Amino acid sequence: MSxxxxxxxxxxxxxxxxxxxxxxxxxxxxGLLRAQDVPQGPLAPPPEHHVNRVANVSEPExxxxxxxxxxxxxxxxxxxxxxxxxxxxxxxxxIRIQEFGPDGQPSGEFVLVTQxxxxxxxxxxxxVVERPHSTLQHLFLRSEDLEGLQRVPAFPLTSSQLAKYDLxxxxxxxxxxxxxxxxxxxxxxxxxxxxYFDGIVWVDTKYLEVVKTxxxxxxxxxxxxxxxxxxxxxxxxxxENVDGKYWFPNYSRSDGxxxxxxxxxxxRLVIKWSDFKAIPNAPQAAAPSAASTTAKP
Numbered sequence: 124m125s126x127x128x129x130x131x132x133x134x135x136x137x138x139x140x141x142x143x144x145x146x147x148x149x150x151x152x153x154g155l156l157r158a159q160d161v162p163q164g165p166l167a168p169p170p171e172h173h174v175n176r177v178a179n180v181s182e183p184e185x186x187x188x189x190x191x192x193x194x195x196x197x198x199x200x201x202x203x204x205x206x207x208x209x210x211x212x213x214x215x216x217x218i219r220i221q222e223f224g225p226d227g228q229p230s231g232e233f234v235l236v237t238q239x240x241x242x243x244x245x246x247x248x249x250x251v252v253e254r255p256h257s258t259l260q261h262l263f264l265r266s267e268d269l270e271g272l273q274r275v276p277a278f279p280l281t282s283s284q285l286a287k288y289d290l291x292x293x294x295x296x297x298x299x300x301x302x303x304x305x306x307x308x309x310x311x312x313x314x315x316x317x318x319y320f321d322g323i324v325w326v327d328t329k330y331l332e333v334v335k336t337x338x339x340x341x342x343x344x345x346x347x348x349x350x351x352x353x354x355x356x357x358x359x360x361x362x363e364n365v366d367g368k369y370w371f372p373n374y375s376r377s378d379g380x381x382x383x384x385x386x387x388x389x390x391r392l393v394i395k396w397s398d399f400k401a402i403p404n405a406p407q408a409a410a411p412s413a414a415s416t417t418a419k420p
Contacts, residue, residue: 205371211405
């Protein structure tokens with residue numbers, strides 16, 4: 124349903140719910156989002172996604188039409204299905220790290236393109252399919268510096284992980300014309316060597332599938348940085364419906380500020396997954412476990 128067709132009271136409700144989500148996200152970051160410290164130029168949302176950020180709060184005005192426990196059970200079961208199904212697909216993964224100048228425009232970038240492969244034992248790994256290139260002015264990166272990104276689970280709230288989280292219903296919101304339930308996920312405890320997701324998930328109200336996530340991974344030592352020494356911890360991740368059956372991540376972004384030799388350099392990490400293709404007769408690999416997320420990926 125388009126925004127123009129919403130009744131006035133629903134418009135008011137939508138504004139209230141956006142405030143709820145924004146406050147929850149601010150709490151995730153311990154107050155104001157660090158990304159707000161970056162000049163406004165590089166923070167403009169990419170044109171393919173409209174992003175609503177967060178401000179003030181209240182309790183949701185009404186509970187969801189389905190019991191919360193039923194929604195959670197259903198979407199976590201779907202996550203179990205997707206984590207296995209994605210091992211039977213090939214895709215193109217493009218990782219782009221950008222630096223921004225004082226004018227808010229990109230001043231350099233590092234680009235790496237990979238796709239999934241299997242070793243002689245059938246174990247999945249990511250192989251480089253295009254030689255990485257860099258025009259970064261302040262950073263020197265190699266493809267191996269980004270290996271930690273491979274160990275960040277794409278599906279954090281599988282059924283086996285639910286007991287480790289407190290999930291709170293926040294309200295409803297539309298994501299790219301899909302009406303969604305919003306849940307906040309917080310780990311019940313944190314550990315030294317194992318990281319847990321701390322953030323928000325958007326769940327399609329019709330099919331009860333996760334279509335978007337926003338959050339970070341945490342341990343008792345603090346936030347986990349997916350790329351060592353770079354300020355990328357909070358990730359906003361959208362998903363794409365593949366073959367009409369599976370919601371796989373297709374776009375993830377993180378913004379931050381790099382303090383280097385007295386300079387404050389706005390930086391951005393964007394990961395895009397594209398060209399999903401089912402592999403005929405592909406063996407089903409063991410599902411990667413969120414429990415394997417380590418404190419220093």
